[in-house]
Amino acid sequence: MKAKLFCYLPYRVVMGLLIIMCLHSPGFSQAGKIGSLAYLRARNGIGGFNLGGLLTGEQEQALTYIDGEGSKPDADSCVTYEYHPDKQLELEEGLTATHICVRTWQNKIVNIYVFFNRNQGYKMLSKFLHWYGTFTAKPNDYQDVYLWDSRTVKLLLSYHPDDDQGIAVFTSVPLTNTINAQNAKRLTQLLTSNE
Template sequence: MLNLSLHYYERWRDMEKRIYHTAIPGIRTALFIIVGCQWFMAHAQTLKTGSLKYLMASNGFNGCIALGKDIGTLPYGKLTYLDGDSRIDADSCIKYAYNEPYAFTLGDSIDLDMVAVRAYKDSIVNIYLFFNLSDAYKVLKKFISLYGQFTEKPDNYSDIYNWNSSQVSLSLRYQCKADLGVAIFTCKKLEAEIEADKQRAIRRYYKQALSLNY
């Protein structure tokens, strides 16, 4: 009788261990989900739309293009030289057209004509969104809903609206003669780096020019 009791006791202990080890991964998963949701909810409070904080937190466009990131982070084969021009511009940057159909939308009823990026030393410094001028008001309304009231309008005679934060800027411009508009997102850190590199290049040039005269 004692041996039989020990037999059932050992079987019960084995079953208890199996239940415990089976339950642990599930408990860990549940805890992970709970902690993850708490993190998301906490950050969602600071990422509310309608403020410059959201512009900084978004740091790009539609979650598919991030400012400051390497150009290689974009899907392979989706980039082509803008207008077929592979030369660097005056800021030593290269412009690319981003040929990803799902990126060609801004909100529910705004279709973009083109999305382009500008890279400095392979890092994305600008994102360009081109759209038809007939959507001008809808684009402005969309940006205000996302990033709050624009922080600057240079004058009453030009259709330019700017949102300036410490890390990211956005400029919305209408070109009536061309019947199009463009929104330009800029990484301010890279913009400052470009300007600093240009100033260093100018100083080197004048230093070399002066040395040739002596």
């Protein structure tokens, strides 16, 4: 009897470890609990726009260059578009945007700029606190500026009493790091070529 128990023990241990590994793999684990930065990372954007992803065909049809036709890339080699829906854009759970701008690098979304009426600022803050938990920083105690900072997504929410519009900026941290590394490399090459 003891011999059978010892024969099955390694099999059970191995199977237990496999089950634990599967439960912690991305396919089996939860996408992030609401009310946490993990949920911000899992959502990875807003209003159907996903950071790091490509624009859908429908989204591309509703885009125009922010600086007019044939807009040239900015200093970071990014192109910014404005999204023109027929009416105010319904984001999620009653939030609306007056307009959205999308900044891309090599056709991948780096930033999503969500503009909204200032009077919706508290509603936006309330939803973000519900979805993403307590903000990680508040740069100024006297201004309505809030920052959620995770490893892969940053979110800045700002609305001021003096402005008509508020803004929420979603940023892809990995793409921003790649752009910064590219810029540093270009600067180094430029400096070494001028010596």
